[in-house]
Structures are given as C-alpha cells and as structure tokens.
Amino acid sequence: MKFQMAKNSLFAILLRSPWWISIVIALLIVLLCMALLPVQFRVIGALSGLPFVVISVIAARRQWRLPSAERVASTRQALATMAWPAFAALLEQAFRRDGYTVRPGKTGAVDFELERQGRRMLVCARRWKSAHTGLEPLRALQAAREAADVPDALYIGLAPLSDNARPFAAEHRIAIWQAAELTQALRGLPLEPTATAR
Known part of the structure; x- marks a missing residue:
C-alpha cells in the first residue's frame, strides 16, 4: 500500500x-x-x-524554480490575447524543447500527439481561453485516449475546472495545465502574439 x-x-x-x-x-x-x-x-x-x-x-x-505570482499573471494575460496559431506554435516549441516528438492530433478532441522515450501523450489545448472548463472536453479527451490506447493525457486551459470536471480529471489521471504550469512550461519563450503558426 x-x-x-x-x-x-x-x-x-x-x-x-x-x-x-x-x-x-x-x-x-x-x-x-x-x-x-x-x-x-x-x-x-x-x-x-x-x-x-x-x-x-x-x-x-x-x-525554487516556481514562477512568481506576478509572472504567472503576466503570462496568463499574454496567453489570453493570443490567437490559436500563435499559441499552438508556442506550445509546440516548448514540447520540442523538452524532448517530445510533436505531431498534430487526429481528432477534434486532440490538438497534439506527443512522444518521448517511447511514451505517448495526447494534448487538448484549443480551448485554453474558455471561460470555464467543464466535463465535455475532458470526456472527449479521455475517449480519444482510450481509443488510441495512449497512457497519458494533458488538458491545457486558463480557466478553473468545474466542480464535476476536477474529480473526473483526477479519476482518469488527466494532467491539467493552467496559468502556473504554462508559465513554467513556456519559460524563456517569447510570449508575443506574432509567433508563427505551425
């Protein structure tokens, strides 16, 4: 135990x-x-x-390496003004820097398919600016993960999870990146909306 x-x-x-x-x-x-x-x-x-x-x-x-509250707030503000192509390009750059092979997702629920050291992960990030995160996108991501038989899933969104979504994510081991995690993941990358699209 x-x-x-x-x-x-x-x-x-x-x-x-x-x-x-x-x-x-x-x-x-x-x-x-x-x-x-x-x-x-x-x-x-x-x-x-x-x-x-x-x-x-x-x-x-x-x-020691956690970003300050001010840095998290400024990152949140910068990301909230970005269009999807710029945000997608930024995420792809961060994933590649961290050693992942990045491929576009094959379904509407999956934006990226990542692989590192033989382990795969599906990522849903397109709704990062939604006002709240409910069960629907998490269920779709979980269904795509089960269909593809992929061990890991990641949902990216700035909004807090609803009361139903949080236990669902915990139960199905879906990692959640919000402003603090995005600030850490995007460290050192320019947060300008002019980033090139993938």
Missing part, C-alpha cells in the same frame, strides 16, 4: 506554504524549549524542531 499524506495535515499545508514558514516554526520550538525546559532536556526538546527544518528544505527545493 502506497503511503499518502493527508491533504490538510500540518505537514502537507507547510509543504504548500513558503519554505521560510517552517524555519520560523522550528526556531520558535527551539526558543521555547531553551526557555521553558530544564537544562538537561533543552537539547532533546530543541530537536523536536528538526522535522520542520526538513519540511523547509523540501518546500524550498519544490519552490
């Missing part, structure tokens, strides 16, 4: 929080132990802050 941390446990929340918060908690524990415990127990008590230092290191490693 695979161990999975509870989503709202203290450690899970700290892993999603800025790394320095865990360091502050560790320092507070050390200071309280030094001030309140008898001399012979101070070092042992202070060591109880060690898990928070470990969490801080893990969180810092995860957050």
Whole structure:
C-alpha cells in the first residue's frame, strides 16, 4: 500500500506554504524549549524542531524554480490575447524543447500527439481561453485516449475546472495545465502574439 499524506495535515499545508514558514516554526520550538525546559532536556526538546527544518528544505527545493505570482499573471494575460496559431506554435516549441516528438492530433478532441522515450501523450489545448472548463472536453479527451490506447493525457486551459470536471480529471489521471504550469512550461519563450503558426 502506497503511503499518502493527508491533504490538510500540518505537514502537507507547510509543504504548500513558503519554505521560510517552517524555519520560523522550528526556531520558535527551539526558543521555547531553551526557555521553558530544564537544562538537561533543552537539547532533546530543541530537536523536536528538526522535522520542520526538513519540511523547509523540501518546500524550498519544490519552490525554487516556481514562477512568481506576478509572472504567472503576466503570462496568463499574454496567453489570453493570443490567437490559436500563435499559441499552438508556442506550445509546440516548448514540447520540442523538452524532448517530445510533436505531431498534430487526429481528432477534434486532440490538438497534439506527443512522444518521448517511447511514451505517448495526447494534448487538448484549443480551448485554453474558455471561460470555464467543464466535463465535455475532458470526456472527449479521455475517449480519444482510450481509443488510441495512449497512457497519458494533458488538458491545457486558463480557466478553473468545474466542480464535476476536477474529480473526473483526477479519476482518469488527466494532467491539467493552467496559468502556473504554462508559465513554467513556456519559460524563456517569447510570449508575443506574432509567433508563427505551425
């Protein structure tokens, strides 16, 4: 059985929080132990802050390359003004840079077919500017994936997923890229609407 941390446990929340918060908690524990415990127990008590230092290191490693909120917002704004040919060309460039072989999709539900190291993925991205993402495009992508017997699927859209779409994506292991993931994936690429179409 695979161990999975509870989503709202203290450690899970700290892993999603800025790394320095865990360091502050560790320092507070050390200071309280030094001030309140008898001399012979101070070092042992202070060591109880060690898990928070470990969490801080893990969180810092995860957050080191994450884009800032300002960068995510500016990327979202730039992508929302693009026409499909420019956005498609930008995605194709990013996928190729990351080592994928890129082919156009064969159905309306699939815009790209990717392959890297023998593993295939279907990508739906044409609705990236939709006001919301419901079940329909995810169901179509899942049906195309099952028909093609492809292990991975990716849906790209700036809008949040509906209450029905989010559990569907999780159940069928459909990866979702929104503004933050797109900012990371498109790092270093020019976000101008004049990009050439594929």
